Amino acid sequence: MRSIGAARALVIHRRKLPSGPDAGFEDVQPEELNVQPKVRLRGARLFGRSARPSDPAPSRLSYRYQRWMLTPGIRLGVRLGLPMVVLAGTLGMYFAAEDRREAVSAYVSDLRRSIQERPEFMVNLMAIDGAGTGLAQDIREVVPLDFPLSSWDLDVEQIRDLIAGLDPVKSATVRIRPGGILQVDVVERQPIIVWRTRNGIELLDETGAHVDTIAARSDHADLPLIAGAGADAHVGEALEILKTSRSLGERVRGLVRIGERRWDLVLDRGQRIMLPVDRPVRALERVLAVNEVQDLLERDVAVVDMRLGQRPTIRMTKAASEDWWNTKVTVGNGQ
């Protein structure tokens, strides 16, 4: 007989034994078998959560609220927007007071300082490689750093630009080496030519850049000499000409830039080879060829004018031309 109605009896709840095809009764531990039945009074749940009517309908308000909360935009707003607004509001209220702002910024800068001044980040000395003593002195003057210094405060780029801005420095690399050393590697400019101007005597490198100022030409007697305004802008051309004129040996005194457009090669005994604006080396080669054959420059010639390529001209010295006149007169009256 099956019971339908509610019996007012104590209901015995027993822990469920494992059952089904996989359950083996030998697996069951004996203490699990003699569980004490739990006794509960029926109707206790009248006071519990399920004491509400059996088929509760949501109130209109809760229904609307739930639908509202299921709307995607609203859900996003509640899940992301609301926390962000609360966070922003809290932060804003906290930082509204001046002294709190200052305290926080002081704390942050303190923290920053303490990290930056750790010994791992400190730079203790500057090492300069590839520079002579005078240049190294100059570099140390230009970059006045008082070590020790945190590497966070060093602007390596700026130091490099500063050093590279020095005249005798061709290029420079600056880096912070492990061990707290500021390593400066410098390539010096090599003086290759002497430039005499009205203001003094300068040393130039192969690009025409200023290297140094010297007191006397004789300090660098081994270097060739150039002169004239604007000569430093054409050092390359001057070097070419001088290379070509090597066969003249000791006779070459120097090059003079004339009118900032062409060169004069000056030899000893006041001789001068005036070179054209275009292809001066070629013109010089022609002169040297004539010299080879006819010993042109050994004669009493003051100027070899090569400015017009079609019409090379020679100016003789005064004595030579007088001589020549005399010869001509003799010949003329010789009849």
Next chain:
Amino acid sequence: MMTDLYQSQRAMRQMRRQAMQRGVVAILDVGSSKIACLVLRFDGTGRLSEDNSIGSMAGQTGFRVIGAATTRSRGVQFGEVTAMQETERAIRTALQAAQKMADIRVDHVIACFSGANPRSYGLDAQVDLEGQLVTEAEIGRVLSACDVPDYGAGREVLHAQPVNFALDNRSGLIDPRGQLGQSLAVDMHMLTVDAVAIQNIVRCIKRCDLELAGIANSAYVSGVSALVEDEQELGAACIDMGGGTTSVSIFMKKHMIYADCVRMGGDHVTSDISMGLGVPASVAERIKTFNGGVHATGADDRDMIDIGGDTGDWEHDRRTVSRAELIGIMRPRVEEILEEVRSRLDAAGFEHMPSQQIVLTGGGSQIMGLDGLASRILGQRVRLGRPLRVHGLPQSATGPGFSSAVGLSLFAAHPQDEWWDFEIPVDTYAARPFKRAVRWFRDNW
């Protein structure tokens, strides 16, 4: 009144399209004993395979059930709303639970109900085509040319489905669009219900802040889900035994051609038990569900059922009844329901159908031994039907009681063409007089 209905149905179709775009729609089956709510998500994958080898699976793909809830129905009798507040609360309960399960807000609802005196009408019309070609406008014209019977004041057209098209002498066309011919004829099935019932349901749904995206008769939708495809094609009757009503629908060539409803159902069986045994309705329902049946055997005389009581009187509370007695109470009522269904089927001319398959579904069809009794009353070819399987439907909602809810989901995914899906022709005579004159000249000279 006709155009008014036309406009409102078109508005509902528009709403359905919006719901499809949003991808979520709720299905609400407002029954007399329970209100079921399913939440569907349309993901647009209408095909299972790339190469079409499986096809669209009779239309049950393309959506997925993501929320399901049922609640005991309140304020609904005979499939009609009688207490609006109560019904609204019940709808709210079901919908809130389904929404919670789906975890998404639903704004559009497609509802079905069974009562409100459905009445079927067969309409037909024939028009001469203006051109040779059958266009959509021509179909709209022939549909609006149907001679609508006087179905009475206070009634509303719920379904108006073109069932059959005939072009000249070729009948049985499903879709005549694009074909050539001289005259086009249509057979239309129209279902009218009491306007008040619809208005009440619409109002209940509006009060829940929802938009109605469609409304259907539950006889129709349970036929859609409980009949298999060949039964719909060859002809079958679906009998949905609900709580307050038993709805009958006859399908032929995949169209419903008749629907009716018997205002008796499982609740009447319960109330018979309640009265006969003197027990409360909830106990009677429980006894019916667990011990009910319609065929008594010798063993049932000895099978005693404790019917209990709550009075405190020992004698009264220890009452028992034999199962045979219970069956004796239930069987006459079930027979009465089936006899009534039989008379409705006879009135519809079901015996002239080529195939006389009868499918019993609905919660009431779970009475033990019902198929035997039904085959004695309705005919030999009776089977018990369960709804089609759809994606994501929980196991608890696959019983025959959910066939109208599932059918409504299929209806939501693939609605049948109704009269209002075609453009109503603006008065073509006035609109194109010149064209008519030209045609008249061409025809006569």
